Amino acid sequence: MDEGPRWLTDDEQAAWLAFRAATTLLDGALDRQLQREAGMPLAYYQILAMLSEVPGRTLRMSELADITQSSQSRISHAVARLERQGWVRRRPCQDDRRSTFAELTPAGMTALAEAAPGHVRTVRQNMFDALSAEQVGQLAAICHAMLGPLTADPAARPVPGALPGRPGPAGCERD
Amino acid sequence: MDEGPRWLTDDEQAAWLAFRAATTLLDGALDRQLQREAGMPLAYYQILAMLSEVPGRTLRMSELADITQSSQSRISHAVARLERQGWVRRRPCQDDRRSTFAELTPAGMTALAEAAPGHVRTVRQNMFDALSAEQVGQLAAICHAMLGPLTADPAARPVPGALPGRPGPAGCERD
DNA sequence: CCGTCACTGTTGAAGTTTCAACAGAATAGG
C-alpha cells in the first residue's frame, strides 16, 4: 500500500527553501545586471558566451539548444532577435540542409567582451566571494549528483521528443 | 591600476557550469511537471503554498512579493489570474487602505493539496534522492552564505527600495 | 491645514518563453 508522498524532513525543507531563495535571487540579480549594463537578458548572454567558446564561433541551432538547456523554439526566437541586433548571423549547413548554423559576429564578440566583466563581477559578489574553496567543491559535487537524475529523466528535458543520450555521431563539420 | 576582472578559476568555472545546468534543468522539470499535472506554473504554486502555511491563509500583496522573491507587479498579475481561477480571493485591508489581502480559498487549498504530492515527488527524484544527508547540510550552508550578499545588495532585489528584512524587528531603518 | 514625499498596488505595453502546429530534409523499409 502506498503511504502517500514522502514529505520533506525539516532539514530538507530548510535546505529547499534556502536553495530556492538563493537561486531565484541570483537569477534575478544576474538578469537585471546584464539588462541594465549590457542591454540583454541572461539567456541571451549565455548564447553568445557558448558561441564564443567554440572553434569557428559557430554552432548548429540544436547544439545551441542542448548546451544552453533550452528548447529549439526558444533558441529560434532568441537567435532571431540576436540576428536583428547584429550579434549573430545565420548560415545554412551544406552537409545537412535541415540544419542551420548560428555564428557569432565580430559585433557580437565585442558586445560579449564588454558585458563579461560586469557579469563575472556579479557572479563573484553574489556567489564565490561568499564561499570557501571547500564549499565550491561541495557545490560542484552536489550539482553533478543532481545532474544524474535530471539528465536521465526525459520529463526533465526541454524538448519532449529528444532521446536521453545525445544524437551521437557528429553529423556536420563546420566551415 | 585596475587588474581587470578576476575571472573564474578552473574549479569555480566547473562549479558554475554544473550549478547553472542543474538549477536550469531542475526549474524546467518542476515547472513542466506542475503545468502538466496541476495546470499551474511553479511560480503560482509557490504563491498558493506560501498562503497555505500562514495563519488565516491570508497575506498582504507586498508580503507575498517579499516571501516569493518576486516583484509587486508579478504578484499582482499572478493573483489576478489565480483569482479568476477561483483559487485566491482579494480582500481590502481595513487598517491600511493602500494594502490588499490575498486569501487562499477552499478551492485553492484543494488544488494545492492535489498538486503537492507530485511536486514533492519531483523535488525528491531530481534532488534529495541524489544527495546524502551530509550534502543536504552542505547545500543549506552554501545557500545561506549566498543569501548574505544577495539580500544585502539592493540591485539583487526585485523591487528597488524594498525593505531588506521581512518581519525583522529592525524593519526599515533608513534615513 | 497644506504640501511633499514615501508606500502599496494596479495597469497596459513590450519583451520573453512556452505550446502546438507546421514544413523541409534526411533516413529506413518494403
Added chain:
DNA sequence: CCTATTCTGTTGAAACTTCAACAGTGACGG
C-alpha cells in the same frame, strides 16, 4: 522507387514577466 517516420528548425498565438507610468493612501513637517 515510394512511403512512412524521424530529425531540424520555424512560426504564431497564448502565457508569463518586466518595465514604466499611474492613482490612492499614509506619514511627516511646515
